[in-house]
Amino acid sequence: MKSFEVPIIYRSPLITAVKNKRKEMDKMKKDFTPTLLDFGPVRIFLARHFGFCYGVENAIEIAFKTVEENPGKRIFLLSEMIHNPQVNADLESHGIKFLQDTYGKQLISFDVLNADDVVIIPAFGTTLEIEKKLNDIGIPTEKYNTTCPFVEKVWNRSEAIARNKYTVVIHGKPKHEETRATFSHAAANAPSVVVKDMAQAKELSKYITGEKQHAEFYTEFADQCSPGFNAEGDLEKIGVVNQTTMLASDTQSIADFLRQVMADKYGSENLNDHFADTRDTLCYATNDNQSAVSGMLETKADLAIVVGGYNSSNTSHLVELCEKKLPAYFINNEEKILSRKDILHYDFHTRQEILTSNYLPHIEPVKILVTSGASCPDAVVEAVIRKIAGYYPLEKTPEELMAHFK
Numbered sequence: 001m002k003s004f005e006v007p008i009i010y011r012s013p014l015i016t017a018v019k020n021k022r023k024e025m026d027k028m029k030k031d032f033t034p035t036l037l038d039f040g041p042v043r044i045f046l047a048r049h050f051g052f053c054y055g056v057e058n059a060i061e062i063a064f065k066t067v068e069e070n071p072g073k074r075i076f077l078l079s080e081m082i083h084n085p086q087v088n089a090d091l092e093s094h095g096i097k098f099l100q101d102t103y104g105k106q107l108i109s110f111d112v113l114n115a116d117d118v119v120i121i122p123a124f125g126t127t128l129e130i131e132k133k134l135n136d137i138g139i140p141t142e143k144y145n146t147t148c149p150f151v152e153k154v155w156n157r158s159e160a161i162a163r164n165k166y167t168v169v170i171h172g173k174p175k176h177e178e179t180r181a182t183f184s185h186a187a188a189n190a191p192s193v194v195v196k197d198m199a200q201a202k203e204l205s206k207y208i209t210g211e212k213q214h215a216e217f218y219t220e221f222a223d224q225c226s227p228g229f230n231a232e233g234d235l236e237k238i239g240v241v242n243q244t245t246m247l248a249s250d251t252q253s254i255a256d257f258l259r260q261v262m263a264d265k266y267g268s269e270n271l272n273d274h275f276a277d278t279r280d281t282l283c284y285a286t287n288d289n290q291s292a293v294s295g296m297l298e299t300k301a302d303l304a305i306v307v308g309g310y311n312s313s314n315t316s317h318l319v320e321l322c323e324k325k326l327p328a329y330f331i332n333n334e335e336k337i338l339s340r341k342d343i344l345h346y347d348f349h350t351r352q353e354i355l356t357s358n359y360l361p362h363i364e365p366v367k368i369l370v371t372s373g374a375s376c377p378d379a380v381v382e383a384v385i386r387k388i389a390g391y392y393p394l395e396k397t398p399e400e401l402m403a404h405f406k
């Protein structure tokens, strides 16, 4: 895979050494066991895959190059380029301003823009409506576009579904930038509707089976269906695509469920005429990182620490997998580890940061699983590891461990 120029401050010598060694020993990416960093009284089990993905590195490279290439120009980002607070803050410190927040709320009016301005499209892509608005102002949207190719792949898949006259069902978080962008692209070609989870997929199915009156659909899915959606005719042929960062098992269950609903209604022999049978559109990083967490969870441990932005969809799914098995702490940087006793961490169910005491059990060796989301710099993960390790009298330093992987 292509390598990118990413500021060195995001890299971690320790984690780069580990990743390179694992890559060299497992070129086909078949081994999902974690890597042990054995400090003696504390053992860190690092997931096989985590951290910056292709799309994030591509976006960071383009954003910093844009700053270099445009001295004196006003540079804007449509919204957070990726869901990582440190990277976004670094971009702001280089003078880049954000036009919208992560939910699409306007922070700076488009009215202040002019044709001399540069606007960077984030890795999640954007809606056709926003692209048009920028183009109408005279701002081109191709040159500084960091849309991840794996997101564009979802748009292409929904176009293919639309070409065959199927309605596009998008499994994604309705307010997430990527899902809003995918919805806009899908809706330009076919009737489209977003379902956020299995509960909503089940409600949608009731309009297919006739359990619910079609009229109710327009209230229930008011903000999640394309203009002019016809709940009667537009649910006779459907195909499913997903936001690239959903939980693989959820995505599979929803597709299987809707396939069965169509088979029950129209008969298995006619299924292909009513359900576009395509593979999921999760990206490689989502698959690798989730498989690596499943592999990591095979190791008996005391707790898990997951590092990433609190609004990062892919990171929250890694937490979801971990918390089924053991206490899992979702933090966005090492500063959230307040002491050996206290940790401030994010509960994505209630969307609040909470304080937990005695998160490190009084046993030795304590075993900790560690991973991070696709937008989290490895340097932050290393800082987390060093902070935890610093609470113990180490038998080996991080540098000694690093030498072992070189």
Ligand code: SF4
Binding pocket: 053, 054, 055, 056, 123, 148, 149, 150, 151, 244, 245, 283, 284, 285, 286, 314, 374
């Ligand atoms: S998580 Fe996947 S889709 Fe999102 S930027 Fe990374 S590679 Fe692209």
